[in-house]
Amino acid sequence: MTTTEQATGTPPIAEGRAHTALVTPQSDAAALHGVKRRVSLLDRPYALAGPLILVMAIFFVGPLILTIIVSFWEYTQYSIEPAMVVTNYVDVFDRCIARLPTLCVTFATYLSTLKFCFIVWAITLILGFTLAWFIVFEVKKTSTQIALFLLCTIPFWTSNVIRMMAWIPLLGRNGLVNQTLMSMGLISEPQEWLLYSDFAVILAFIHLYTMFMMVPIVNSMMRIDREILEAARDAGASIWTIAMSVVAPLCRPGIVIGSIFVITIVMGDYITVGVMGGQQIASVGKTIQVQMQYLQFPIAAANAVVLLGAVLMIIFAMTKLVDVRREL
Amino acid sequence: MTDRPSRPGGLNRRKFLYGTAAATTVAASTKLFAPAVQAQEAPTLRYLGTAVNQSAEIAAKVKEDLGITIEYIPVTTDEVTRRVVTQPNTFDLVDIEYMSLKNVVPTGNLKGMDTSKITQADNITTLFTEGTIDGQPVGDQGTAPKKVIWLPGEEATDFATEPTGFMSLIPTVYNADTLGIRPDLIGRPIESWAELLNPEFKGKASILNIPSIGIMDAALVVEALGEHQYADKGNMTRDEIDLTIETLIEAKRAGQFRALWQDFNESVNLMASGEVVIQSMWSPAVTAVRTQGIECKYQPLKEGYRAWAAGFGLPATIDGRQQDAAYEFINWFLSGWAGAFLNRQGYYSAVLGTAKENMEAYEWAYWMEGAAAEQDIMSPSGQLLAKAGEVRDGGSYQDRLGAISCWNAVMDENVYMVRKWNEFVAS
Structure with a gap:
C-alpha cells in the first residue's frame, strides 16, 4: 500500500486484478468467478519471471545443453560428427590416475587454478572486508562514503586488459619498481619474479577483483545496526572481537556472494593468467581456447563441462555454509 | 598465423577503418538505391582474411583500376579457417594460408581455381608450383605449397600430386x-x-x-x-x-x-x-x-x-558475375602494383616479374637482390625502414x-x- 497507490486513488486489490487480467485469460476468468486473490498470487510471479526465463533459456540453458551434447561428439581436424562417445572425457583425464603421483595436465592445471583461487580469495576477502569496514563504519558522512565508493569504481572506466597491461612497465626487468629499488640500493640485480610470475598474476587478480568482494560486503555491513556494535563495545569487546564475532557473522551473505564472484571469475580466467604469467602458466580457459582454435570443439566442450562441474561444486559447498536466499 | 599481423610501414588503424567504412558505405548505398540495376553495377567482393593483409591502399587502387569494390571481412587467422569450414557462404574470396588447406580442402568448401583464367599463371614463382628457385630445390618439410597447390578438378576434396589445370589457392604473399x-x-x-x-x-x-x-x-x-x-x-x-x-x-x-x-x-x-x-x-x-x-x-x-605462404581461394558456391569479378581481381593482384606494394613491406610477391616493373631499381636491389640500399628505403606509407647503405637481414631472395x-x-x-x-x- 504505497503512497503512489493512494495518490492515484486506486484500491490496491482492484489494481492487482487489473494486472492479472492483463497477464492471462484464465486468471481473468477466475477473477470473474470471485477467486481473484489466490489465482493472482499464484500466477503473477511466474508471468513476471517469464521474460527472464525466456532470455535465460535462449542465451544460457540452450547453449549449455548444446555444449554438453557436443562434448560427446567425435571430431577430426576438419569435421565434427554427431556421436555418443566418452573419448573426449577420457582424453581430458588422459593418464591422470595412471601417472599419479605425477600430476597429469588436467590435474596440474586445476591445482594451479585452485591455488590462485584460494590465494586471491583470501587476500581479496581481507582487503574487501577492511575497505568495507572503513567506508561503512569509519567514514561518518554519507556524502564522503558515496564519494569514496565512486572513487573505487574509477578503474572500471577502462577495460580490465588495459588495467593489467598497466602493470607491465611497472614490474618489468627495466621497469619502474626495479629501477627505483636499484637506485635506492636495496637490490643490485633486477628482480625477475615481479613480472611473468605467479606473483604478477595474483597481483593483477587482486587489483581487478577486490571490488567484486568489497561491494557485497559493504551492502551487508550497511544493514548492521550500529547499536549492536556499541553494545559490544560497552560489554568490553575489543575491535578484533567485534570484527570476528559480531560484524563478520552478520556480513556472511555479503562475504559468500563476493566469494562466489571472485572464485568463479578466477576459475574461468585465462587472459590475466596469460598476460601476467607470460603465457607460461596453464589455465583451463586457455586450454579450451587453444582447442577451439584448432577446431577441436568436442574436446573443448568436454573441458568446459568439467570446468563447469568444478565451479558448481565449489559454489554448492559455499551455499551450504550460508543460505544466501534466506539471508537476503 | 604467421608474420603478417602488421605491415612494417603501417597502414594505421584509422586509415584502415576509414577505408573499410568507406567501402562498406559505398557497397551499402549502391545496393540500397539501385537494386533494379544490380546486374550492371560494379560488383562487390566480400574478402575474408586477416585485418593486417587487407590494406585500404589495395582496395582503393582496385576500385580505381577495375571499379570493383572490396568489402573486407577482417578476422583472426584461426577464424579464417573456422569460417571457411563452417560458413562458406559468407565470403566471395578468401585469403588463407597454405597450411590450413589440409583442414579446408577435405570439406569441399573451396573451389579449384582454373589456371587458364589466370593471365600470369605461368609466371607464378616456381617455389609454389615446383618447389624450386632457379632450378634448385628448396626445403619441402611441412606443408610446402607444391604439395597442396594442385587439385584434381574444380570440385575436389583431396590434392593432386602433379600439376593439373586447377589450383587450390593462387599465391599472394609469403616469407x-x-x-x-x-x-x-x-x-x-x-x-x-x-x-x-x-x-x-x-x-x-x-x-x-x-x-x-x-x-x-x-x-x-x-x-x-x-x-x-x-x-x-x-x-x-x-x-x-x-x-x-x-x-x-x-x-x-x-x-x-x-x-x-x-x-x-x-x-x-x-x-x-x-x-x-x-x-x-x-x-x-x-x-x-x-x-x-x-x-x-x-x-x-x-x-x-621456417617459411609460410598465403593465397586467394574461392568458395565452392561462387559463380557467374561474382566469380568473374573474383578472377578479375586476382589477375589484377598478380599484375604488379600489389606485388610491389607487398615487396616494399619485406614480404614476397607471387609473380616477381610484374612486381619488378612496379618498383624502382634501387628498391628492387635492396629488397630482392640483397644489395646495399643506394638511398633511404621507405615503406609504402612513407616510414623509413632502412637508411642508405644498409643491407637487408638475410640478403637476397635466393639467399633467404x-x-x-x-x-x-x-x-x-x-x-x-x-x-x-x-x-x-x-x-
Whole structure:
C-alpha cells in the first residue's frame, strides 16, 4: 500500500486484478468467478519471471545443453560428427590416475587454478572486508562514503586488459619498481619474479577483483545496526572481537556472494593468467581456447563441462555454509 | 598465423577503418538505391582474411583500376579457417594460408581455381608450383605449397600430386621466418637455432605460443642441438612430438623462457623492453622494434628458415558475375602494383616479374637482390625502414628462400600435438 497507490486513488486489490487480467485469460476468468486473490498470487510471479526465463533459456540453458551434447561428439581436424562417445572425457583425464603421483595436465592445471583461487580469495576477502569496514563504519558522512565508493569504481572506466597491461612497465626487468629499488640500493640485480610470475598474476587478480568482494560486503555491513556494535563495545569487546564475532557473522551473505564472484571469475580466467604469467602458466580457459582454435570443439566442450562441474561444486559447498536466499 | 599481423610501414588503424567504412558505405548505398540495376553495377567482393593483409591502399587502387569494390571481412587467422569450414557462404574470396588447406580442402568448401583464367599463371614463382628457385630445390618439410597447390578438378576434396589445370589457392604473399635478436644486448654473433635454448640466455628467451608454429621452431632447435634428425619437421611421429615437447619442458623448468608470446604486439613489447633478447619472431615485428629506435636483427641461421605462404581461394558456391569479378581481381593482384606494394613491406610477391616493373631499381636491389640500399628505403606509407647503405637481414631472395628448412604445417598428429603442447604450457 504505497503512497503512489493512494495518490492515484486506486484500491490496491482492484489494481492487482487489473494486472492479472492483463497477464492471462484464465486468471481473468477466475477473477470473474470471485477467486481473484489466490489465482493472482499464484500466477503473477511466474508471468513476471517469464521474460527472464525466456532470455535465460535462449542465451544460457540452450547453449549449455548444446555444449554438453557436443562434448560427446567425435571430431577430426576438419569435421565434427554427431556421436555418443566418452573419448573426449577420457582424453581430458588422459593418464591422470595412471601417472599419479605425477600430476597429469588436467590435474596440474586445476591445482594451479585452485591455488590462485584460494590465494586471491583470501587476500581479496581481507582487503574487501577492511575497505568495507572503513567506508561503512569509519567514514561518518554519507556524502564522503558515496564519494569514496565512486572513487573505487574509477578503474572500471577502462577495460580490465588495459588495467593489467598497466602493470607491465611497472614490474618489468627495466621497469619502474626495479629501477627505483636499484637506485635506492636495496637490490643490485633486477628482480625477475615481479613480472611473468605467479606473483604478477595474483597481483593483477587482486587489483581487478577486490571490488567484486568489497561491494557485497559493504551492502551487508550497511544493514548492521550500529547499536549492536556499541553494545559490544560497552560489554568490553575489543575491535578484533567485534570484527570476528559480531560484524563478520552478520556480513556472511555479503562475504559468500563476493566469494562466489571472485572464485568463479578466477576459475574461468585465462587472459590475466596469460598476460601476467607470460603465457607460461596453464589455465583451463586457455586450454579450451587453444582447442577451439584448432577446431577441436568436442574436446573443448568436454573441458568446459568439467570446468563447469568444478565451479558448481565449489559454489554448492559455499551455499551450504550460508543460505544466501534466506539471508537476503 | 604467421608474420603478417602488421605491415612494417603501417597502414594505421584509422586509415584502415576509414577505408573499410568507406567501402562498406559505398557497397551499402549502391545496393540500397539501385537494386533494379544490380546486374550492371560494379560488383562487390566480400574478402575474408586477416585485418593486417587487407590494406585500404589495395582496395582503393582496385576500385580505381577495375571499379570493383572490396568489402573486407577482417578476422583472426584461426577464424579464417573456422569460417571457411563452417560458413562458406559468407565470403566471395578468401585469403588463407597454405597450411590450413589440409583442414579446408577435405570439406569441399573451396573451389579449384582454373589456371587458364589466370593471365600470369605461368609466371607464378616456381617455389609454389615446383618447389624450386632457379632450378634448385628448396626445403619441402611441412606443408610446402607444391604439395597442396594442385587439385584434381574444380570440385575436389583431396590434392593432386602433379600439376593439373586447377589450383587450390593462387599465391599472394609469403616469407621466411627466423629468430629475432637484440644484437646490442647479446654482443656476439648468433648463427644457430640452438642458441634459443642456450643457458646463456636463461630467462631472456621466448618462443611463440601457437602450437603448430611453435613446435616447428622447437624442432629446428632440437635438430640444431643434434638431438634428433626429423624425417619431416612438419609431420612428426608421436615419438618425435614427445621428444620435442620434452626438450621444451626441460628448458621451461630450467627457467629458459621469460615468457611465451601469442600475439604480434606481445613479441614487439618483449623485445623492445629488453625482457627478451632472443625469440621466435615475425619480420614485421622486427621492423616495429626498429622503428622505435631499438636495435633488432632478423638473424639468418645456418639451419635455415621456417617459411609460410598465403593465397586467394574461392568458395565452392561462387559463380557467374561474382566469380568473374573474383578472377578479375586476382589477375589484377598478380599484375604488379600489389606485388610491389607487398615487396616494399619485406614480404614476397607471387609473380616477381610484374612486381619488378612496379618498383624502382634501387628498391628492387635492396629488397630482392640483397644489395646495399643506394638511398633511404621507405615503406609504402612513407616510414623509413632502412637508411642508405644498409643491407637487408638475410640478403637476397635466393639467399633467404633458398635456405628454407621447413614450411608452416598442420600435422597428421595435430590433435596429439596440441594436447602435448598444452602439457608444455602447464609444466
